[in-house]
Amino acid sequence: MKRPLILATNDDGIFAPGIKALVEVARELGDVIVVAPDSPQSGMGHAITISDPLRLKKVNPFNGIEAYECTGTPVDCVKLANSVLLKDRTVDLCISGINHGSNSSINIIYSGTMSAAMEASLVGIRSIGFSLLDYKIDANFENGKPFIKEIINYVLQNGIPKANLLNVNIPDLPTEDIKGIKVCRQADAMWVEEYTESKDPRNEKYYWLTGKFVNRDQGEDTDVWALKNGYISVVPSMHDLTKHEAIPGLKELEKV
Amino acid sequence: MKRPLILATNDDGIFAPGIKALVEVARELGDVIVVAPDSPQSGMGHAITISDPLRLKKVNPFNGIEAYECTGTPVDCVKLANSVLLKDRTVDLCISGINHGSNSSINIIYSGTMSAAMEASLVGIRSIGFSLLDYKIDANFENGKPFIKEIINYVLQNGIPKANLLNVNIPDLPTEDIKGIKVCRQADAMWVEEYTESKDPRNEKYYWLTGKFVNRDQGEDTDVWALKNGYISVVPSMHDLTKHEAIPGLKELEKV
Numbered sequence: 001m002k003r004p005l006i007l008a009t010n011d012d013g014i015f016a017p018g019i020k021a022l023v024e025v026a027r028e029l030g031d032v033i034v035v036a037p038d039s040p041q042s043g044m045g046h047a048i049t050i051s052d053p054l055r056l057k058k059v060n061p062f063n064g065i066e067a068y069e070c071t072g073t074p075v076d077c078v079k080l081a082n083s084v085l086l087k088d089r090t091v092d093l094c095i096s097g098i099n100h101g102s103n104s105s106i107n108i109i110y111s112g113t114m115s116a117a118m119e120a121s122l123v124g125i126r127s128i129g130f131s132l133l134d135y136k137i138d139a140n141f142e143n144g145k146p147f148i149k150e151i152i153n154y155v156l157q158n159g160i161p162k163a164n165l166l167n168v169n170i171p172d173l174p175t176e177d178i179k180g181i182k183v184c185r186q187a188d189a190m191w192v193e194e195y196t197e198s199k200d201p202r203n204e205k206y207y208w209l210t211g212k213f214v215n216r217d218q219g220e221d222t223d224v225w226a227l228k229n230g231y232i233s234v235v236p237s238m239h240d241l242t243k244h245e246a247i248p249g250l251k252e253l254e255k256v
Numbered sequence: 257m258k259r260p261l262i263l264a265t266n267d268d269g270i271f272a273p274g275i276k277a278l279v280e281v282a283r284e285l286g287d288v289i290v291v292a293p294d295s296p297q298s299g300m301g302h303a304i305t306i307s308d309p310l311r312l313k314k315v316n317p318f319n320g321i322e323a324y325e326c327t328g329t330p331v332d333c334v335k336l337a338n339s340v341l342l343k344d345r346t347v348d349l350c351i352s353g354i355n356h357g358s359n360s361s362i363n364i365i366y367s368g369t370m371s372a373a374m375e376a377s378l379v380g381i382r383s384i385g386f387s388l389l390d391y392k393i394d395a396n397f398e399n400g401k402p403f404i405k406e407i408i409n410y411v412l413q414n415g416i417p418k419a420n421l422l423n424v425n426i427p428d429l430p431t432e433d434i435k436g437i438k439v440c441r442q443a444d445a446m447w448v449e450e451y452t453e454s455k456d457p458r459n460e461k462y463y464w465l466t467g468k469f470v471n472r473d474q475g476e477d478t479d480v481w482a483l484k485n486g487y488i489s490v491v492p493s494m495h496d497l498t499k500h501e502a503i504p505g506l507k508e509l510e511k512v
Binding site: 040042043044045046047048049050051053054055056075076079080082083084106108109110115118122123150151154160161162163165167180181182183184185186188190192193194195197198200204205206207208209234235236237238239240241242243244245246247249250251253254256 | 296298299300301302303304305306307309310311312331332335336338339340362364365366371374378379406407410416417418419421423436437438439440441442444446448449450451453454456460461462463464465490491492493494495496497498499500501502503505506507509510512
């Protein structure tokens with residue numbers, strides 16, 4: 001059987017430890033090509049580069065795996081990979097991450113990791129974004145590896161029925177303490193901002209983003225619940241942002 | 257009756273003609289405060305600024321309307337407005353735009369205009385993003401004004417039942433040729449990228465994003481259909497990206 005072709009990317013940059021761990025797992029399951037940002041791009045959401053040129057440079061941080069650093073955003077990486085580097089090949093799977101920090105619940109919309117995966121899913125490539133609930137630079141990406149391998153293998157074998165994108169978050173626990181995998185919905189949580197206000201050396205005021213994560217969703221079928229209870233959360237995701245159930249009630253707007 | 261408080265923002269920058277037109281309409285219906293980027297931010301999606309400080313500067317491009325330019329992204333503008341400038345006031349409505357160019361269908365996920373509106377909707381503020389299907393710098397923002405006024409007025413009076421966010425796109429037609437308003441779902445369309453490849457003066461290769469919009473959705477209940485047929489499209493939108501119908505089929509992943 002032909003080995004599957006796997007495109008790997010991330011938002012923490014091509015030299016981040018998370019993508020190294022992800023590529024180590026993926027190379028056991030298929031042929032991997034990496035196209036990732038040349039610098040950290042956290043919080044870039046679905047940003048794309050319109051007004052500037054983009055560059056690709058071949059690099060070798062993955063011990064023989066074909067890899068390119070890109071000057072753009074995570075979404076740019078996926079677009080360039082598909083349109084330029086892989087235009088004559090069929091990509092079987094796109095994987096993004098492993099992100100430093102949670103992309104559960106509302107974090108998905110701010111996440112470069114998940115936006116890159118979504119971009120691939122849009123053009124029909126099955127995609128999985130992986131995140132570890134540890135922001136620290138020395139986060140332990142080893143613990144989740146056995147589960148990541150199972151999930152990638154499952155999707156390569158079975159696809160993602162009725163969806164094309166998975167948002168996978170991994171609790172920061174030793175492998176033996178991870179209770180298993182839960183398939184969930186995205187919790188309805190939000191960030192409450194608390195900008196710190198200060199003055200720069202020229203006495204000009206500035207603000208710096210901080211904030212508190214508030215889960216207003218008490219459901220036990222959510223990603224936030226699963227993670228809090230020691231499970232890996234898997235949320236099938238999509239790009240249709242229509243609130244379908246609101247359409248009928250708005251029809252009178254057509255009469256104004 | 258107390259006049260409603262309306263927060264206005266955009267992604268083309270505070271000095272763009274689209275936000276000028278939007279503020280002209282909104283000031284007839286409420287008290288307006290503007291917080292918008294100090295430079296164009298098209299294609300920024302839901303990007304936020306994490307690693308840099310943000311600044312606000314009071315400016316006066318709107319003839320007496322309280323206005324601030326912000327060094328961040330459109331989403332940063334909304335966060336800063338809510339957390340700092342308006343923390344002691346109740347915002348009744350957030351409006352974003354008028355964007356140069358369509359944010360119908362899949363464009364919503366790349367759009368700074370819509371991401372700013374979504375950010376406000378997340379924290380419970382009713383929000384509307386407006387876009388005009390004309391990329392040109394001298395786009396005519398006058399034609400859509402009567403409809404924009406109707407839509408803002410409708411939402412101020414009735415809210416947005418079962419949703420908190422509207423994505424409004426306006427065809428580039430004279431007012432009298434606009435057939436009316438259609439409440440729609442987001443079309444399942446995509447961009448097919450065609451990067452142009454060239455060399456810079458130092459003979460280094462670069463790529464520049466271009467692309468073709470492909471609508472693979474034949475429905476007559478979509479925003480793309482409405483716009484093509486001369487209607488203003490209104491799509492109730494949301495931030496839940498869960499593909500709920502895919503959850504049952506993935507349950508066996510919990511057994512691996």
